[in-house]
Structures are given as C-alpha cells and as structure tokens.
Amino acid sequence: xxxxxxxxxxxxxxxxxxxxxxxxxxxxxxxxxxxxxxxxxxxxxxxxxxxxxxxxxxxxxxxxxxxxxxxxxxxxxxxxxxxxxxxxxxxxxxxxxxxxxxxxxxxxxxxxxxxxxxxxxxxxxxxxxxxxxxxxxxxxxxxxxxxxxxxxxxxxxxxxxxxxxxxxxxxxxxxxxxxxxxxxxxxxxxxxxxxxxxxxxxxxxxxxxxxxxxxxxxxxxxxxxxxxxxxxxxxxxxxxxxxxxxxxxxxxxxxxxxxxxxxxxxxxxxxxxxxxxxxxxxxxxxxxxxxxxxxxxxxxxxxxxxxxxxxxxxxxxxxxxxxxxxxxxxxxxxxxxxxxxxxxxxxxxxxxxxxxxxxxxxxxxxxxxxxxxxxxxxxxxxxxxxxxxxxxxxxxxxxxxxxxxxxxxxxxxxxxxxxxxxxx
Amino acid sequence: xxxxxxxxxxxxxxxxxxxxxxxxxxxxxxxxxxxxxxxxxxxxxxxxxxxxxxxxxxxxxxxxxxxxxxxxxxxxxxxxxxxxxxxxxxxxxxxxxxxxxxxxxxxxxxxxxxxxxxxxxxxxxxxxxxxxxxxxxxxxxxxxxxxxxxxxxxxxxxxxxxxxxxxxxxxxxxxxxxxxxxxxxxxxxxxxxxxxxxxxxxxxxxxxxxxxxxxxxxxxxxxxxxxxxxxxxxxxxxxxxxxxxxxxxxxxxxxxxxxxxxxxxxxxxxxxxxxxxxxxxxxxxxxxxxxxxxxxxxxxx
Numbered sequence: 001x002x003x004x005x006x007x008x009x010x011x012x013x014x015x016x017x018x019x020x021x022x023x024x025x026x027x028x029x030x031x032x033x034x035x036x037x038x039x040x041x042x043x044x045x046x047x048x049x050x051x052x053x054x055x056x057x058x059x060x061x062x063x064x065x066x067x068x069x070x071x072x073x074x075x076x077x078x079x080x081x082x083x084x085x086x087x088x089x090x091x092x093x094x095x096x097x098x099x100x101x102x103x104x105x106x107x108x109x110x111x112x113x114x115x116x117x118x119x120x121x122x123x124x125x126x127x128x129x130x131x132x133x134x135x136x137x138x139x140x141x142x143x144x145x146x147x148x149x150x151x152x153x154x155x156x157x158x159x160x161x162x163x164x165x166x167x168x169x170x171x172x173x174x175x176x177x178x179x180x181x182x183x184x185x186x187x188x189x190x191x192x193x194x195x196x197x198x199x200x201x202x203x204x205x206x207x208x209x210x211x212x213x214x215x216x217x218x219x220x221x222x223x224x225x226x227x228x229x230x231x232x233x234x235x236x237x238x239x240x241x242x243x244x245x246x247x248x249x250x251x252x253x254x255x256x257x258x259x260x261x262x263x264x265x266x267x268x269x270x271x272x273x274x275x276x277x278x279x280x281x282x283x284x285x286x287x288x289x290x291x292x293x294x295x296x297x298x299x300x301x302x303x304x305x306x307x308x309x310x311x312x313x314x315x316x317x318x319x320x321x322x323x324x325x326x327x328x329x330x331x332x333x334x335x336x337x338x339x340x341x342x343x344x345x346x347x348x349x350x351x352x353x354x355x356x357x358x359x360x361x362x363x364x365x366x367x368x369x370x371x372x373x374x375x376x377x378x379x380x381x382x383x384x385x386x387x388x389x390x391x392x393x394x395x396x397x398x399x400x401x402x403x404x405x406x407x408x409x410x411x412x413x414x415x416x417x418x419x420x421x422x423x424x
Numbered sequence: 425x426x427x428x429x430x431x432x433x434x435x436x437x438x439x440x441x442x443x444x445x446x447x448x449x450x451x452x453x454x455x456x457x458x459x460x461x462x463x464x465x466x467x468x469x470x471x472x473x474x475x476x477x478x479x480x481x482x483x484x485x486x487x488x489x490x491x492x493x494x495x496x497x498x499x500x501x502x503x504x505x506x507x508x509x510x511x512x513x514x515x516x517x518x519x520x521x522x523x524x525x526x527x528x529x530x531x532x533x534x535x536x537x538x539x540x541x542x543x544x545x546x547x548x549x550x551x552x553x554x555x556x557x558x559x560x561x562x563x564x565x566x567x568x569x570x571x572x573x574x575x576x577x578x579x580x581x582x583x584x585x586x587x588x589x590x591x592x593x594x595x596x597x598x599x600x601x602x603x604x605x606x607x608x609x610x611x612x613x614x615x616x617x618x619x620x621x622x623x624x625x626x627x628x629x630x631x632x633x634x635x636x637x638x639x640x641x642x643x644x645x646x647x648x649x650x651x652x653x654x655x656x657x658x659x660x661x662x663x664x665x666x667x668x669x670x671x672x673x674x675x676x677x678x679x680x681x682x683x684x685x686x687x688x689x690x691x692x693x694x695x696x697x698x699x700x701x702x703x704x705x706x707x708x709x710x711x712x713x714x715x716x717x718x719x720x721x722x723x724x725x
Contacts, residue, residue: 076690085478100693104475184572185580186563195585197671248563250584388692398674402586 031063032318033088035077038303039068042276047339051326058325062318064090072198075387082106087308089319095129095140095301096200099383102137108307109135113320119327123346125371126301129378138304139323143344144271145299145366146208147359148292151283154188154266163293166212166237169267173246176266190246192256192265199390201253204298204377206397208269209241210234211375212294217389217418220374222381224422227415235400235407242401261287269294271302272341272363289359292366299370300377336360342367385421392417462706469699476695488700497676497684498701502708505660505680508595512659513652515599520606521648525640527607528614538611545604553668556597560584560669587677590670594678597665602658606651613647614640653716660709681705 034052038044052064069077075097081087082101093101101107114121114136121127126143130136150162154176163169173190180187193205210216215230225231241247248259254277260268261281268274269292278287292298305326307319325331332348335341337356342363353360382389393414400410433442469489471482492498527538544552559566560583568580583593617640625635663682666672672679672687679687681701689698 076686079475079690079693083476100475104477184578185569189563249582250562385692391687391691395673395675398585402674 029061029063030315030318031065032090032315032322033065033067034090034092035067035069035081035088036092037069037071037074038092039066041273042280043338043340044273044276047331047335050334050338051322051331054331055322055325059318059321064322082308085310087311089308089311089315090322091138091306091308092141092303093138093306094200094303095126096378096383096386098130098138098304098306099132099386101306102132102135103384106309107137108309108316109137110139110307110320110323111136113307113323117320117324119324125342125344125346125367127344129301129376130304138306139327140301140344141305141326142302142341143300143367143371144302144342145363145368145370146269146271146292146297147274147289147362147366149260149268149270149274149278149287149289151260151263151266151286152288153263153283153286162290163267164291165293166209169293170237170240170246173241173267174244177244177246186245187264189248189259189265191241191267191269192251192260193241193247194251194253194256195242195247196250197252199387199394200377202394202397203390206234206238207377208292208294208298209237211296211298211373213237217379217393218381220380222379222422224381224415224418226418227411231411232407235397235410238397239400239407243404263287269298275340275357275359289362291362295369296373296375297366297370298377299367299375382418382422389418389421392421465699465702468696469703471696473696474693482696488697489704491697492700492704497679498704500676501679501681501684501701504591504676504678507591508598508678508680509656509659511595512598512602513655515595516602516606516655517648517652519599519603520651521610521644523603524607524610524614525636528611541607542604544600545608547601549601549664550668552601553597553665556593556600557584557669560593584670585674587675590674590677594666594669597669598659598662601665602655605658606655609647609651610644613644617643649716653713656712656716657709660705660712681708 036048038048048066052066056063074094078087078091078093078097078101082104087106091101091107098107113119124140126140130138130140148163155162155172158172158175160172160175161168163172169191175190176188177186177190178188179185194201195205210231211234213230213233215225215228215234217224217226219225242249248256248265251259256265256268257270257274257277258281259265260274261277261283263281263283263286275289278284278289281287305323307316307323311319327345329345329347329349332343332345333350333353335343335345336348336350336353340357342360343350350360350364357363378386379389396410396414396417399405400407432438433445468476470484470486472485472487473482523541527534527541531537560568562568562580562582562585565580565583567583568577571577571581572579581589583589621639621643622635625639630638660680661682662680663686666678666680666683667686670678672683682705685698685701685705688694688701
C-alpha cells in the first residue's frame, strides 16, 4: 500500500512539474505570427524588421514571427490559413484583396480600437479605401504615385531627351530597343513591363497608358466603362509597346526591375519601391528618377495591415499595439527614410528624407497628383471580383496580341464580360 | 475463460480480427486525410458558396454542376487535360523505356548513366520548372537562342505567351520530369526477364527487334501496365509544373482541370464551384483507372 502511495505521489509530482513547465512559457512567451511578401524587400523589409524589434523591446516576452510568403502564392496561403481557422495574428494584405476577407467577416472592425485610443485618421492617405460595409477593416499602409526611372547613359548615347509625353516615350523606347552585339537578339529594351504573373499586376502595367488617355475600367459609381474610344486608344498603345517588342515579355516584375537596374532597359514606370532595387543594380550610377510622362500618374493604395476577428482578446490587444506602433509619427517617418516610400500619415516628419531618397519630393508630388485625380488600381464596383475581372482583361488583351485583333472589337468583348462578372 | 478465448487472435477463426486491428490505424488515417476532405468537397460542391465558414451551411443545390457542364471553359479544360495526359504519357513511355533498354546493356559508365537517368526524378519539381522557365524564356531563353543559331527561326519564340508553344513547353517539362520513373520501373522489369529466353531466341535466329517484340515487351507488360496508370494519374493531378510555367495560359491553352480548380478556389474564391470541378475530376480519374485496371486489361498483368 505504501509502495502504491509513493508511486502515486511521484506520478502526481511528475505530472504537476510537467504541466507547470509546459504552461509557464505559454504565458511568458507569446508569439504573434506575421506573414508578409515584403520580408526581403530592400527598404520595406528593413522597416518591418525595425518595427518588430521596437515592438519586442517594448513588449518583453512577446515575439513576432516574421515569415515570407511569395506574392504569387500569398492570397491562397492567407485564404487557407483563415479558412482553416489559423490566421496569422498580424494580417498584411494587398489593398485589392482584403475586401474578400472583410466581406467574409474575417477581419476585426478597427473603428472601436481607433476610437478607444483617440487615433485621428484625418488626412491619412487612402484610408477611405479601408472602409468596407461601413467598418474600418484595415489601416492603409501605403498610398503611392508612380514615377519614371530612366537610364541616362542609354539616353545620352542615343542623343535622346527624357520623354514627357506618350509620343516622346514611344520614340525613346523605339530608338533604345537595340541589338547591341549584332547576334540577331535584342539585348537592350526601350522599356520594361511585367507580362508574366498575376492578372492584377498585368493590369497595373497597362494602366499608365490607359489613364493618360482618360480611360478606366469603371466610373465612380461602379458602372463598367470599358467600351469607350479612350480605352481603344489606351489598348492600342499597349499593343504597340508589346507587339513592337519594346519590352521583354514573359518576365516577372522582379526580373524587369533587375534588368533596368543593370542597365538593360532605358525607361521603367514603377512605384516608389523601384528605388531599393535601383541603388543595388550594376547601373546604379546611370539610373535616374523623373516625372512620369503620363498624366495623371498611376497611383493608389498598395497594402494594408489588419487584425483577424477570431483571435483571443489578449492577442488582439498586442496586435493593436503593433498596428499603433507602425502608425506612429516616428515609424511613419521611418517609412520614408528606411522604407523609401511615401508614408500615408500626414503627421510623418519627412524633412531630410531627400538625403536618403533624392527624389522624395517627386514621390510626394505624384502621390498627391494620383490622389487628387482619384486614381486607384482597384476599380470601384469590382472590388470583390477583382481577380476574376483582372484575369478576364488579361486574357482578352493576350488574345488581342496573339490574334492581332482590333482594340475597338476587344473593348466590346471586355465590356460584356466585365458586366457579366459584375452581375455574378 | 470465455474472454480469453475471444482475444485469442492466434486461433484460425479469429485471425481476421488481427488483420482488422493491424489495418485500423491506416484506415483511420486515410479516413482522416482523404475521405473526410473528400466528403467535405462533395458537400461543398452542392452549395452555392464563395468562401466556406465553419458552422455555416448553405442550402443544397446542383447549380454548380449545371454551371460547370454548360461552361465552355470546363470542356476546354477537359480537352487540354486529355491532350496533356496522352502526349506526356506516350512521351514518357517512349523515352523511359528507350533509356531503360539502353542502360540495361553492359557498357563502361553504365552506373553513371543510370544515375543520370534517375536524376530528373530526384530534382524537386519546382526547381526543375524554374530551370525550364529559364530555358523557355522568350527574351533571353536558351532554347530560343539555340533555334536561331540552328537556323530554325529568325526570332525568339514566345514559348509561354503563345498557345501552341506553351502547350509543348509544358509537355516537354513534364516528360523530362516523368520519364525517369518509367525508366526505373522498366529497368526493374528488364532485370527480372531470364537471359535464357534471349539466348534461345538468338539460337532461333530472332533479331533485336523480334526479341524486343516477342520477349521483352510481353514480359514487361505487367510493369508497364502499373506504370502507365501511375503516370496517367500523375499527369492528371499535376499542378505545380503548369502553375509555375504558364499559370494555365495563354488563353487557357494549358489550363487543366487541376489548374481550373485552383483558380476558381483561390483566385476567384468560388469554393463551391471549385469543389464541383474537383469532384468531377475525381470521377474522371476513377473511371480512367477502372478502365486501365479493369477486366479488359487483365491480359497485361
């Protein structure tokens, strides 16, 4: 009996010890999962890592697990995690994809959190795009304007000036698309566009040409406006650039940026994030940033930060602390200096940023121009169907290029298909 | 005493119980990771839902199936899948059997040659596709450059942005990735054929083609039959090669049923519709497998 009692005591003690050692770290060490496609980005990746370090310092025992998922697999990874009830605590999404998550009730309404802490969002660029069904589903992290980067050596050698409109742009692109070594293959391109990859990016690449002629997918009320003479002209421009081989084709955005940064492309229209790659390229001394030749410049919302609705309250508080940290004027300023991007906060002190980003004033200018013109990549009225719409447009444009179709016919087909998508 | 008898699994009349007990973990595991999601998919395919939420259930409907069977996109995906299954299977069989016959001969460096043949199988699929994406690159790709140098064309071929070349780019990549499996299986089959048969055939004056036709091929059929089924099912369900190389495009020229399922689910968030595509794909796979393994093909084994 004594033996049995001793054994019982030992077992109880062992079980208590094991339970205690298992439970204590659970309270002492909380890990918040944070998935992003920007982990390795020059500039923005560093900004995130800095913010995470600052957060962990101010929250002892709390760690943020910062994991990269490629942009191409991002949406389905996040969908799977949310659908499986295992969302990351810190939610980072593109501004064109958060709507589906919000519509499904997966994102916390941040309105009460903002109100509780008295956070003033007045003047926060693009924040209105984060309002979904009347709730504040997210905080806008980036609202940008496109710039044009060019290779001054290539232009100087060809005796060309920096283009300021479509005609000049086309002329420069044609004259700088050349076979340098005479092997019959083009090895220097006039411009560069991503034509491989997601439909959303394909639409973004086309959009500068469309906006310049006053074309867009929908109007402010969400009515489809594809079948217009402006759209015909915009598509004709895109067709010219691709069909004449003025851009390398079947390449991803990263490859195009690398080619430009290494001096193989003369002109590149891109967002503020291009600069991080530019300064690391082989032709860093030759690449310069200028005002885009298209007006209004392409711009709009880029990515958002949000919180899942179905996580414990104590985790919500920690996530909110992190969101507040990245929204603070200090970290918004660093979004410019470290992230080399235009911060959406009106309170961010961006003085002296020119030392790190010489063209920062230009970034602000194009951002404001795009904002004033109401430009965004996500068409009103097609937010929930954006992927399907984008895929349809990409396919019809590819059909136009492959079968050499008249853009006037293509816009009619696209109009019908877009209306069908919108009406479900 | 009676209880002890019941648990006596050594008794011939109780031996089936031991079998069930040993099978139980595997059955439970399969049930958990295959049957349960399958039932979920069937259930979801009968609901008109975009993104499913746990605890919520939409009314049952056959709307997804009606939409599917009246969709041109679905029939095109079926056609592309069929074309791909036929071309990749035939290509893999020809290259796989041919290479196995080669390395079955005695020659210096045979071990190295066998290793080289097995290598594509060992390379992770995604890495293989990234390499092939470079080879097929429209602007700077090796294959385009080679074609120009050989005088086959005067300009770079847009491998992944024109429908015909895109299909063949996918086919070539899949054959490269798939033939080593056929080769290894065939080699194993060749090793099991007694050399006496060939010796006897030589004595009878049979040439190499006759020996292959009347000895090698019939005796390889059991191995080739199983290999054929596995290759067909692999091509049917393969996703990563097409997704990475062409994303199912251009103009849906490489959109198979598995790519269509993925796009509908994770691209357009039509999980109900995507489940319907998945269920139909499964039915096609079962029918194809039954046809290949059914009564009519028993002679092969």
